Amino acid sequence: MVVILDRVSFRINGTPILTDVSAVVPTGAVTGLLGPNGAGKSTLLRLIAGLETPDAGGVELDGSHVSRARTPGVRAGGVPGLSRRETARRVALLEQNAAPSVDLTVREVVLLGRIPHRSRVLGSFGGDDDHRAAEESLEMVGGSDLADRAWHTLSGGEQQRAQIARALAQRPSLLLLDEPNNHLDVSAQLGLLGQVRGLCAGAGAGTGVGPVASPGDGPGEGDGPGDGDGAALTAIMALHDLNLAAAFCDQILLLHHGRLVAAGTPDEVLRPATIAEVYGVDCDVIPHPRGGHPVIVFSPAAPVPTFPPTLEPEVTQHGRGSA
Amino acid sequence: MELQQAERTATQTRRGAGRARYLAWLALSMLALVLAAGVAVTIGPAEVSLTDVARSLAGHLGLPGAAEVAPLTDSIVWQLRLPRVLTAAAVGAGLALSGAVMQSVTRNPLADPYLLGLSSGASLGAVCVIILGVAVALPAAAFLGALTALVATLSIARVGGTITPGRAVLSGLAIAQLGGAGTAFIIFWAAKGDSYREILNWLLGSLAGSSWSSVVISGTALIVVGAGIVLSATRLDAFTFGDTAAASLGINVNRTRWMLLGAVALLTGAMVAVSGAIGFVGLILPHLVRGLSGPGHRRLLPLTVVLGALFLIVADTLARTAFDPRELPVGIITALIGVPVFIVLIKSRKAAAWS
Numbered sequence: 001m002v003v004i005l006d007r008v009s010f011r012i013n014g015t016p017i018l019t020d021v022s023a024v025v026p027t028g029a030v031t032g033l034l035g036p037n038g039a040g041k042s043t044l045l046r047l048i049a050g051l052e053t054p055d056a057g058g059v060e061l062d063g064s065h066v067s068r069a070r071t072p073g074v075r076a077g078g079v080p081g082l083s084r085r086e087t088a089r090r091v092a093l094l095e096q097n098a099a100p101s102v103d104l105t106v107r108e109v110v111l112l113g114r115i116p117h118r119s120r121v122l123g124s125f126g127g128d129d130d131h132r133a134a135e136e137s138l139e140m141v142g143g144s145d146l147a148d149r150a151w152h153t154l155s156g157g158e159q160q161r162a163q164i165a166r167a168l169a170q171r172p173s174l175l176l177l178d179e180p181n182n183h184l185d186v187s188a189q190l191g192l193l194g195q196v197r198g199l200c201a202g203a204g205a206g207t208g209v210g211p212v213a214s215p216g217d218g219p220g221e222g223d224g225p226g227d228g229d230g231a232a233l234t235a236i237m238a239l240h241d242l243n244l245a246a247a248f249c250d251q252i253l254l255l256h257h258g259r260l261v262a263a264g265t266p267d268e269v270l271r272p273a274t275i276a277e278v279y280g281v282d283c284d285v286i287p288h289p290r291g292g293h294p295v296i297v298f299s300p301a302a303p304v305p306t307f308p309p310t311l312e313p314e315v316t317q318h319g320r321g322s323a
Numbered sequence: 324m325e326l327q328q329a330e331r332t333a334t335q336t337r338r339g340a341g342r343a344r345y346l347a348w349l350a351l352s353m354l355a356l357v358l359a360a361g362v363a364v365t366i367g368p369a370e371v372s373l374t375d376v377a378r379s380l381a382g383h384l385g386l387p388g389a390a391e392v393a394p395l396t397d398s399i400v401w402q403l404r405l406p407r408v409l410t411a412a413a414v415g416a417g418l419a420l421s422g423a424v425m426q427s428v429t430r431n432p433l434a435d436p437y438l439l440g441l442s443s444g445a446s447l448g449a450v451c452v453i454i455l456g457v458a459v460a461l462p463a464a465a466f467l468g469a470l471t472a473l474v475a476t477l478s479i480a481r482v483g484g485t486i487t488p489g490r491a492v493l494s495g496l497a498i499a500q501l502g503g504a505g506t507a508f509i510i511f512w513a514a515k516g517d518s519y520r521e522i523l524n525w526l527l528g529s530l531a532g533s534s535w536s537s538v539v540i541s542g543t544a545l546i547v548v549g550a551g552i553v554l555s556a557t558r559l560d561a562f563t564f565g566d567t568a569a570a571s572l573g574i575n576v577n578r579t580r581w582m583l584l585g586a587v588a589l590l591t592g593a594m595v596a597v598s599g600a601i602g603f604v605g606l607i608l609p610h611l612v613r614g615l616s617g618p619g620h621r622r623l624l625p626l627t628v629v630l631g632a633l634f635l636i637v638a639d640t641l642a643r644t645a646f647d648p649r650e651l652p653v654g655i656i657t658a659l660i661g662v663p664v665f666i667v668l669i670k671s672r673k674a675a676a677w678s
Contacts (some may be wrong), residue, residue: 053460084570084575098567098568100563100564101426104617105617108618120557
């Protein structure tokens with residue numbers, strides 16, 4: 001699914017959260033959404049999922065508007081719009097730290113993903129197709145053995161896997177993940193991102209911007225079984241860890257104070273100067289010894305820089321206050 | 324491949340077993356409900372047998388097999404006990420269903436149908452009639468009071484923008500306090516003689532005043548509003564992981580929450596109007612039923628309706644016979660049964676689920 005962000009702006013009570021964000025996410029690509037806390041990553045994901053309406057601009061999914069600014073009096077013509085349900089059949093969102101209000105089994109959690117596909121009224125009586133789709137989704141994340149486990153007995157990594165299976169049960173073409181690595185240990189983080197990578201690659205990527213990080217670099221679980229429907233899965237995920245983004249993403253969108261400050265391959269975006277400017281930290285970027293993708297090595301904050309900070313690329317020393 | 328196939332068949336069998344178990348529970352509960360209703364009608368100071376009940380029913384409904392029943396027995400069955408048992412069934416079902424919806428919509432296991440101040444509003448309406456002698460039918464006054472309380476609660480909750488579950492609960496608390504203060508003031512100021520007992524009876528919840536008109540009020544509300552709620556089972560499921568998850572599953576979160584809260588208010592208002600504020604049914608029953616049906620609303624709601632009805636029939640029969648000839652408000656019995664059940668429930672749950 002091609003996602004087009006067209007000059008998206010969004011405010012809450014007059015405070016700008018996102019300003020003029022434009023970007024294109026190609027089908028089958030894994031896109032990392034980076035930026036410091038409060039940069040607008042979650043809000044952008046919510047706008048793409050159609051949960052918020054932008055104040056200006058719009059979001060287009062494969063030529064259909066999912067959300068766009070309301071222009072009073074103008075019945076927007078041309079591009080067809082998607083209803084909530086239609087959007088929910090195309091886009092699945094994984095929130096940060098979602099927890100159920102009652103104790104469910106994994107199967108029940110995954111079945112929630114079938115809700116957008118159920119008939120509105122008679123859907124309240126259930127059907128068998130739902131179960132097959134749910135089981136397939138669990139299989140895709142290698143979680144068939146979790147089906148009858150209670151949610152509260154799962155580890156953090158298993159909960160995220162169940163959540164991804166729930167998202168896949170929606171049969172989406174676009175997967176949005178909001179900091180999916182929160183509270184996961186290293187191996188669970190790598191496993192999860194490898195899984196996302198595999199799901200997108202398995203659907204036959206190739207249109208990705210710059211095939212930098214080949215899926216082979218991802219440790220374990222790389223070979224996703226692919227989507228049964230043949231529709232390519234595209235993923236956008238908000239991440240905090242720059243190195244994971246560099247290892248697993250085809251392209252990166254870097255947000256700062258609600259503006260898109262850089263976009264491109266990890267090599268293009270993750271430069272010391274850019275990172276210093278956005279995050280205010282000092283770092284070096286070196287090639288990964290095995291994969292060749294960029295690795296960011298942070299240096300502890302220098303006490304007080306004795307030289308004027310510069311912003312030129314490829315300079316490896318940056319004062320803390322340079323942004 | 325074969326192994327996978329075998330595994331799949333195994334899970335299908337397990338799933339089939341789960342469904343069979345649920346359907347068995349549902350069928351069993353319905354049977355128990357019908358039986359309990361029949362038996363409840365026979366219990367009381369005057370001797371009535373199950374055959375008398377069946378004959379009287381057949382006679383009034385014009386069914387074949389109607390035979391002569393003594394006129395006194397017939398009127399005890401048809402005029403006194405049957406309306407009371409049917410009202411108990413409808414009120415129990417309605418309150419349990421309302422409680423289940425409230426707990427899901429607010430994502431709060433302690434929610435009950437009176438969370439939004441409905442019962443205090445209804446009580447205020449009732450004391451106005453019982454003590455101040457306002458010339459309105461008691462159910463109408465109670466219903467109006469409940470609706471006024473709901474509107475007040477939601478208006479307060481709305482002050483900060485959209486209605487969130489937390490804000491709704493806090494506003495409900497405020498309105499409940501206000502209504503309680505108003506009720507206490509009127510009782511303190513104006514109640515004399517026997518009206519104390521009457522109002523206490525009403526405040527604790529009692530089905531003693533049930534008549535065919537209470538059956539019609541509570542039954543209609545249950546059938547019309549209850550059906551709408553049961554058909555929203557899927558929407559309620561979508562709220563399991565919160566508002567954002569519901570929205571990303573294609574649910575219009577605000578509209579759905581408004582509609583469900585409105586439906587619960589109507590249903591609860593109608594129930595409170597005929598019986599007063601009977602406590603604990605709406606809180607306990609949904610938790611109890613979840614243990615049998617699982618948390619999915621497509622199974623939870625129907626079973627909640629049936630078991631809610633059964634529970635209140637049993638509780639009310641106890642209320643009117645256990646301390647014969649003295650009759651207790653049924654609210655006392657539901658609390659007496661409810662509290663120990665609640666403690667057992669809390670103990671048996673994994674702490675994580677309710678923390």
